[in-house]
Amino acid sequence: MDEDSVRGGDSHLKTCVVLGGRGFTGRSLVSRLLRLGNWTVRVADSGHTLHLDASDSVLEDALSSGRASYHSVDVRDKPQIVKATEGSYVVFYMGATDLPSHDYFDCYKVIVQGTRNVISACRESGVRNLIYNSSADVVFDGSQPIRDGDESLRRPLKFQSMLTDFKAQAESLIKFANNRDGLLTCALRSSIVFGPGDTEFVPFLVNLAKSGYAKFIIGSSENMSDFTYSENVCHAHICAAEALDSNMEFVAGKDFFITNLKPVRFWDFVSHIVEGLGYPRPSIKLPVRLVLFVFSLLKWTHEKEGLGSNYDTAHQYALLASSTRTFNCNAAKKHLGYTPVVTLEDGIASTLQWFSRDLEKFDDTIIQSTADQLLGCGKVADLLLWRNEKKTFLSFLFLNLFYYWFFFSGNTFTSSAAQLLFIFAVALYGVAFVPSKIFGFQVKKIPPWRFEISESAVRDLSRDIVVVWNQGVRGFKSLSIGGDWIKFFKIAGSLYLLKLIVSRSLAAFLFTVMSFSFTAFFIYEQYELELYHLARIFIECLTVLKRMVIPVSGASSKPMFM
Missing domain, CATH: 3.40.50.720 (NAD(P)-binding Rossmann-like Domain)
Known part of the structure; x- marks a missing residue:
């Protein structure tokens, strides 16, 4: 009809x-x-x-x-x-x-x-x-x-x-x-x-x-x-x-x-x-x-x-x-x-x-992910979360070159650092004699102020060092008093883990950290909610199984005869 x-x-x-x-x-x-x-x-x-x-x-x-x-x-x-x-x-x-x-x-x-x-x-x-x-x-x-x-x-x-x-x-x-x-x-x-x-x-x-x-x-x-x-x-x-x-x-x-x-x-x-x-x-x-x-x-x-x-x-x-x-x-x-x-x-x-x-109304709202917050919501976060793919790829490439230079070039760490500084000084000095244009391409000069550090940046860095130092001092004071077993195991465990890492292979550790940083944070940000909900479901399932097992074990522990 x-x-x-x-x-x-x-x-x-x-x-x-x-x-x-x-x-x-x-x-x-x-x-x-x-x-x-x-x-x-x-x-x-x-x-x-x-x-x-x-x-x-x-x-x-x-x-x-x-x-x-x-x-x-x-x-x-x-x-x-x-x-x-x-x-x-x-x-x-x-x-x-x-x-x-x-x-x-x-x-x-x-x-x-x-x-x-x-x-x-x-x-x-x-x-x-x-x-x-x-x-x-x-x-x-x-x-x-x-x-x-x-x-x-x-x-x-x-x-x-x-x-x-x-x-x-x-x-x-x-x-x-x-x-x-x-x-x-x-x-x-x-x-x-x-x-x-x-x-x-x-x-x-x-x-x-x-x-x-x-x-x-x-x-x-x-x-x-x-x-x-x-x-x-x-x-x-x-x-x-x-x-x-x-x-x-x-x-x-x-x-x-x-x-x-x-x-x-x-x-x-x-x-x-x-x-x-x-x-x-x-x-x-x-x-x-x-x-x-x-x-x-x-x-x-x-x-x-x-x-x-x-x-x-x-x-x-x-x-x-x-x-x-x-x-x-x-x-x-x-x-x-x-x-x-x-x-x-x-x-x-x-x-x-x-x-x-x-x-x-939510289109213009910037929502910071957990991964972004963990990385400080700054330039490091932008690099590790691949916000600018070109910059991230170049950074990853340079880090790999540095890794190869220091650990696989056959030189000691000190000689590798000295050679790198020498190459950098020669390149920096040589750029001053390069013409502003080569075959029609503009050559950018590095201005001197690029190497300067502002007073505010130095103050902020000093303040951060002081804060970290005072936190460490408070931690050691707490250990000297005794009683905080959780903090003791955290500090002792972290130091022992660092000892094992350095004593075994520092090169392998740094390579793992570098690879992990450029992949894990990005993957975590993409599937943050899925991982959170899957973890919550897994925990709730474990809770259910625990409740199913505990009454049985509790019942079996009771005496058979009164």
Whole structure:
């Protein structure tokens, strides 16, 4: 059903309620309903007051003209729902927003019990149609791929996420309430909704990219998925509202899959989003079982410690990212008259444009890496972190020449230093007689002030020497008093290690340090976040294993007889 046919359905205004109208898809639906021109919209949400921003210009105009109103509604409070829905023709229940994801009892009251309250309130206030914004997740548990799945798919016996289980229960309540006290219901199952203002999927990808995890591909990267642009979800809701009247027999009490009708590789879609926001595209493949095991282990650890975690979301993402999940929307096309109004390509472009505005304010912000801070954020850091590849390469080349000169030329260290100073003095003296131009090339002279040291530099150097000296004196005083065993082992261990290095091979040690400096810091800066998170996961896994081993060993140490 196209937009023109929806607009021409009735000449008079019909009243609707968008319950959850300040959520991601709720805001899009409110805006679309108001642009159609034949609806009076009641925006209902959990916020006590309505806060408008630049994207709410259509709603702002409608509020001033009386075509829209705002109602503060807590779905756990049935009288509030009755008051907001009384006299309305249709209720679009977009689902609860701002859920406390770590409090499952509260989530149950909002999602499941809240849906019961919505149904009861709609029947009490005489609402004609109730359309529930469900999710394709209610038929997916990750155990089997879904290829061109339709509405005949059965719900899994067990879900990986408790929130998905609650949503499936809410959908069942909606369908079961159909044709009771004149209330007609249906549910729309959209698959991976994205768009401007997205609060779940795209922000999750952005957070992954910021943390460095977006570089990893879970699985083979060949799995296909269906995505749905938010404007198409809103269009499907309006089509369903019209179809419940004109095609009630095939719509009421039913559920319908809603997608963009264009399955794509999951990782191609993620790459478009991540690259479009300026982050590296995913490239490193990880085994699915390994990722799921780590997530399960971390979730178990946090639950044992009584801490909240977002590993349910991460686990669900891992399943989506590694499984084929495509759906057949023929039922929605035939009975609702649904076809996408925005293509997948245009939807991605609009989404990137919207999220890029939020990222622009960080473009001019200089963020110093840990490697940069360790190296002093100065010229040494610029060289070792390859900020200027030409200067870094020349520095590395000169250091290698010096290394060869002092350790492999066959001379002693003193004679090598004397020969180097002699060559430098001859070269410096000879440059004075070289013409300013040779074959058209400009010869730069070294000005005398290049060899001068400013008084401030000498003072700073002297101050640094004094600080280091005083720190050493305080350290030796602490040793002479005794008692600080940690400091003793640090100093004694460092001195002994230096003794071993010098006594074995100073040349090998210096070569190792030089090679390490020009490679390790650069690699560490490039993969700092990945290394940090991998180290954290490794430490948490060791902690889990330790807790599993210690109780056993403790139990075995108890006496067998009392």
